[in-house]
Amino acid sequence: MSEMTPKKCGQRRCLGCLVSDDKGKLLRVVVENGTLRLDNKQSFQGRGAYLHRSAECYERCQSAKRWEKALCLPAGSLKLRDLQRVLGGVFAAPATQKKIRL
Numbered sequence: 752m753s754e755m756t757p758k759k760c761g762q763r764r765c766l767g768c769l770v771s772d773d774k775g776k777l778l779r780v781v782v783e784n785g786t787l788r789l790d791n792k793q794s795f796q797g798r799g800a801y802l803h804r805s806a807e808c809y810e811r812c813q814s815a816k817r818w819e820k821a822l823c824l825p826a827g828s829l830k831l832r833d834l835q836r837v838l839g840g841v842f843a844a845p846a847t848q849k850k851i852r853l
């Protein structure tokens with residue numbers, strides 16, 4: 752697999768829609784000591800996978816295989832429910848319904 756287009760600096764590919772975007776617009780998920788975690792400050796070392804803050808992209812990445820590949824994990828080591836636990840809070844409410852109640 753080779754890509755013809757050069758990689759743009761600071762751009763990462765969303766695992767949901769597979770579109771490259773500015774990494775500031777993407778959530779970063781890393782594996783640290785075998786644990787999946789959300790890297791809010793994008794400061795963790797190691798290999799990360801990226802995802803738009805979009806429920807649509809989240810729906811599209813419900814494949815453990817895709818995450819394993821992105822994070823260089825052995826096949827079968829990632830559980831989809833772990834992913835859902837890590838990302839569930841972020842995507843619990845659809846953005847269109849997000850309202851602040853006082």
Ligand SMILES: [Zn+2]
Pocket residue numbers: 765766767768769770802803805808
């Ligand atoms: Zn996306």
